[in-house]
Amino acid sequence: MDALFQGRSFAALLFDMDGTLLSSIEAAERVWTRWAAQFGIDARTFLPDIHGRRAVDSVRRLNIPGVDPEAEAEAITLAEIEDVAGVHAIPGAREFVATLPKDRWAIVTSAPRALAVRRLEAAGIAAPEVFITAEDIPRGKPDPACYQLAARKLGWTADDCAVFEDAPAGIRAGEAAGAAVVVITATHQHPFETPHPTRADFRSLHASVRDDGRLQLR
Known part of the structure; x- marks a missing residue:
């Protein structure tokens, strides 16, 4: 060898x-897709870029008006902790x-x-x-x-x-x-x-x- x-x-x-x-791709993308739908965002436009990055950095990169990246990242993380199927x-x-x-x-x-x-x-x-x-x-x-x-x-x-x-x-x-x-x-x-x-x-x-x-x- x-x-x-x-x-x-x-x-x-x-x-x-x-x-x-x-x-954890299956679980992560499920959570992020549900989260993005709240803001009318098609998750397919950014899902490839979330992997390997902190959630707060990914939220900031989306630059959604009126959104607190720290609070949204915390909510996403809690949802990901709950969903580990797959x-x-x-x-x-x-x-x-x-x-x-x-x-x-x-x-x-x-x-x-x-x-x-x-x-x-x-x-x-x-x-x-x-x-x-x-x-x-x-x-x-x-x-x-x-x-x-x-x-x-x-x-x-x-x-x-x-x-x-x-x-x-x-x-x-x-x-x-x-x-x-x-x-x-x-x-x-x-x-x-x-x-x-x-x-x-x-x-x-x-x-x-x-x-x-x-x-x-x-």
């Missing part, structure tokens, strides 16, 4: 959640993270903590010790601060880590943080052009701990 990044090993692995470790782990994701040392991986999500915990539970994935959510960062992806913070909490720098992502905003965040990026395409409905290595899911991926303690991806 060939190395994913020839000649490179990593101190830690950082994972996006929605679309990468689990799929949330499931990406194939191989549970098994892959279970092989990693506990102090060598983190989840970095744009979702609020309560929603992130609910979705992980629905997908049967145990939360790691380092778990960065929307409350932990002043600016969401594509700002790199989230990945930089996760790496720092693990005791490393982001440029010594590999980031697993699916959405453009998250990929840009990983790039800006200086990390190596692996793109998981399990939830992509169309071909995705990227200079980074891609995998459909985690079933073909393997992480091993070298004698020097560093992680090798294959």
Whole structure:
């Protein structure tokens, strides 16, 4: 099995959640579609752009007159916590993270903590010790601060880590943080052009701990 990044090993692995470790697209798009209908907005015009972003950032981007983005984002989040039907782990994701040392991986999500915990539970994935959510960062992806913070909490720098992502905003965040990026395409409905290595899911991926303690991806 060939190395994913020839000649490179990593101190830690950082994972996006929605679309990468689990799929919540069905549930999220149901909630956002119902919410948009209140304002006479066709959700199909913006749904592709909500993934990988904080809810408040997505609401702000719609620039709806008279709307309080913070209040609307909170309402959307509460609705998403209630609706987790169809949330499931990406194939191989549970098994892959279970092989990693506990102090060598983190989840970095744009979702609020309560929603992130609910979705992980629905997908049967145990939360790691380092778990960065929307409350932990002043600016969401594509700002790199989230990945930089996760790496720092693990005791490393982001440029010594590999980031697993699916959405453009998250990929840009990983790039800006200086990390190596692996793109998981399990939830992509169309071909995705990227200079980074891609995998459909985690079933073909393997992480091993070298004698020097560093992680090798294959």
